[in-house]
Amino acid sequence: MGRKALPKLNPSVDFSRNFLTAEKVPRPWDPEALFGRVAPLEIEVGCGKGLFMRTASEANPDHDFLGIEIAYKYSEYAGYRLAKEGRTNAVMVHGDGQKLFPEVFPDASAVAIHVYFPDPWWKKRHHRRRVMNETFSQQIERVLVPGGILHFWTDVEEYFDMTVELLHAHTKLEGPIEVNERPAEHDLDYRTHFERRMRKNELDVFRSQFRKPQ
Numbered sequence: 001m002g003r004k005a006l007p008k009l010n011p012s013v014d015f016s017r018n019f020l021t022a023e024k025v026p027r028p029w030d031p032e033a034l035f036g037r038v039a040p041l042e043i044e045v046g047c048g049k050g051l052f053m054r055t056a057s058e059a060n061p062d063h064d065f066l067g068i069e070i071a072y073k074y075s076e077y078a079g080y081r082l083a084k085e086g087r088t089n090a091v092m093v094h095g096d097g098q099k100l101f102p103e104v105f106p107d108a109s110a111v112a113i114h115v116y117f118p119d120p121w122w123k124k125r126h127h128r129r130r131v132m133n134e135t136f137s138q139q140i141e142r143v144l145v146p147g148g149i150l151h152f153w154t155d156v157e158e159y160f161d162m163t164v165e166l167l168h169a170h171t172k173l174e175g176p177i178e179v180n181e182r183p184a185e186h187d188l189d190y191r192t193h194f195e196r197r198m199r200k201n202e203l204d205v206f207r208s209q210f211r212k213p214q
């Protein structure tokens with residue numbers, strides 16, 4: 001299943017408030033510099049075109065959303081779309097989530113971390129390239145506040161099972177807590193573009209949450 005080319009960005013839209021490259025993320029972490037306030041933080045890793053970032057930041061104006069996407073064009077487009085919708089509580093970062101977590105986020109700094117449909121890296125010898133690995137799962141646990149939630153969805157059952165095993169073996173996160181499918185009320189009423197694609201193709205989606213103990 002290939003991806004369509006992204007629409008052109010209108011050069012008159014200033015999206016500098018909603019998009020930055022990894023080296024511009026403040027170190028030490030300073031949410032006020034990015035969002036102009038301190039609010040409960042949610043982080044998404046691997047945002048693609050940013051549907052979740054747009055819908056979640058609109059639905060939860062009291063939370064701040066930081067999206068990390070390694071593909072420059074997608075991160076830029078997602079930031080541009082946030083700017084077009086005038087969002088002040090959501091920022092896209094072009095970068096590698098696995099590098100940014102240890103460099104940027106303090107312990108217990110996020111109420112939720114979202115990982116939706118990470119690249120499956122199907123071949124066994126490529127599994128080590130998967131975003132969900134031992135080191136990153138421990139970073140997720142460290143960055144979540146007590147009671148914070150990891151949202152992990154995938155269409156690959158074997159990746160789902162591997163992640164459950166990984167989290168049980170290397171973290172104290174509790175789960176998987178099952179998440180039910182919700183009927184879509186309009187054509188973009190899906191958690192992400194990949195969820196939309198899987199459901200339109202009648203493919204399974206494995207949805208879960210894991211909670212950091214208090």
Ligand SMILES: C[S@@+](CC[C@H](N)C(=O)[O-])C[C@H]1O[C@@H](n2cnc3c(N)ncnc32)[C@H](O)[C@@H]1O
Nearest residue numbers: 046047048069070071096097116117192193194
């Ligand atoms: C299969 S796509 C899913 C996109 C989106 N989450 C969705 O569900 O529609 C996986 C995305 O993760 C991004 N990605 C892969 N590794 C990453 C990393 N280490 N840090 C940030 N993004 C990453 C890829 O560029 C790609 O856009």
